[in-house]
Amino acid sequence: MKNFTLTICLTLFALSNLVAQQEKGIIGYDNWLNSWTEFTPNTVEYGEPTQILSGNISEDTKLYKKDIYLLLGSVFVTDGATLTIEPGTVIIGDFKTNGSLIISRGSRIFANGLETDPIVFTSNRGVKKQGDWGGVFILGNAPINKFGNESAVNYGLKPSSYNNISYGGDNANDDSGIFKYVRIEYAGKRTKEFGYFNALTLAGVGNETTISNVMVSYCYGNSFNVIGGEINLDKMISYRTSSNDYEFNFGTQCKITNSLAIRSPYISGANGSKCMYVASYDEIDEVDLTKNKTDVIAENLTLVNVSDDLASDIQIGLVKEALYIAPDVSVSLNKTVISGFNPAVILDNRIKVDSENLDRIKFTEMYFNNCNGNIFTKNDSNNDDLENWYGNSVFKNVYSKGADSETFIDLKNPKRPDFRLRINKIIASND
Structure with missing residues (x-):
């Protein structure tokens, strides 16, 4: 009876500790990176294309898992058409013609993969490298802050109509479809005139669009490039990109949750690329x-x-800051882990450190680990005001110098890494 009582007490104690545990970084009782992700895409053989996609798709079209599709040049979904992609379908971007997929404003994509059968966009080269092909563009009718509330993506896409590359409007609830359980590999081709493509560009995308469980790996441009719009992102992964992992600009209204950026100093670009x-x-x-x-x-x-x-x-000089904040923005980071950067955050030197700006730039319940400094203003080595402000106990920020093996559950696993935070040997979880 005593042993039974002791067991109950120990169990209740463990549960109370679990409930009390501050849950920082990506969360979940299970490692949600399992099953649908791929951290060694160069080892996967996808096969040869059996179908070609080119020009405009101007009527409802479905792509099937039984076929492998080649994006030949710029492929536009136009005229309000819907492109449906079956789970498990492989779509290959052509290297020579800079294969890219553009969902034009007013059209939709239903790329609704499964955890056990994700949709894959990848390169057609035998030896795959960053920037082998273009990327995926989703263009919507949601607001941007440019004059006229409208703009266009260029990149030398050669549309048959300017409308096919236009984005922006006045409908924050715009619906461009579903993009879920999707991998994008080796995108971000460089062009002479227009710079780097991005793996996934979301321009003027509205909040009725579903974007979740998307993994970008080995991109030469930005992994996720969000231009204006109003969008929710959940369970995003950016893995070893050369440019920025997540870039937000031109009036973006975005909530991003439970997402991951994994940088390598040996792959990241030397131009000061960042996680955000x-x-x-x-x-x-x-x-x-x-x-x-x-x-x-x-x-x-x-x-x-x-x-x-x-x-x-x-x-x-191989390691830069994790987060760069430009003027005239609002940023709120909560329960987020920033580990191994130089420093964690840099504020643009045009941002005056005063109560108005500090109210718009929030860091709460953070876990700053192994960073060479925490929050600085650009070109200013004296960050006492920022440290005193964000170090106040009311924000519940934590500072640590732990090794990766002590900080994360299984960061070094080559096939199934686990980047959930380990605190007191309790896995960060949410329910």
Whole structure:
């Protein structure tokens, strides 16, 4: 009887600790990276194309798992058509013609993969490399902050009509479809005139669109490039991209949850790429500042730099900040892990450190680990004001110098890594 009572007490004690545990970084009782992700895409053989996609898709079309599709040049879904992609379908971007898929404004995509059968976009080269093909564009009718509330993606896409590359409007509830359980590999081709493509560009996308469980790996441009719109993102993964993992600009209203960025100093570009870049404009005279400024709410993110020798990589300039915040934006990070950066956060030097701006830039219940400094203003080594503000106990931020093996459950597993935070040997979970 005593043993039974002791067992109950120990169980209740363990459960009370679990409930009390602050849940930071990506969460879940199970490792939701399992089953649908691929961290070694160069080892996967997808087969040869059996169907070609080219030009405009102007009527409802379905792609089937039994076929492998080649994106030949710029492929546009236009005229209000819906492109449906069956779970497990493989779509290959052509290297020579810079294969890309563009869902034009007013059209929709239903790429609704399954955890056991994701949809894959990848390269057609025998030896796959970053930037082998273009990427995927979803263009919608939701607001942006540029003058006229409309703009266009260019990149040399060669549409048959300007409308096919236009985005922006006045419908925050716009619905561009579903993009779920999808992998995008080796995208982000570089062009002479227009720079790098991005793996997934969401331009003027509305909040009725579902974007979740999307993995981008080995992209040369940004993994996720969000231009204006109003969108919710959940369970995003950016793995070893060369440019920014997540970029938000031109009045984006975005909530991003339970998402991951994994950087490598040996792959990241030398131009100062980051996990997150948040801005409201590139040039101030191109936007209407009476419209929405970019507002990003991020919760339960894990931003991690995986380095074999972090101190050395920092010293030789291979490691940059995790998050860069430009002027005229609102940013809120909550229950997020930032591990292994130099430093964790940089504020643009045009942002005055005052109560108004600090109210718009929030860091709460954070876990800053193994960073060479935490929050700084660009080109200013004195961050006492910022440290004193965000270090206040009311924000419940935590600072640590733990090794990766002590911080994450199984970061080094090559096939099925687990980036959930380990605190006191309790897995961060949410329900």
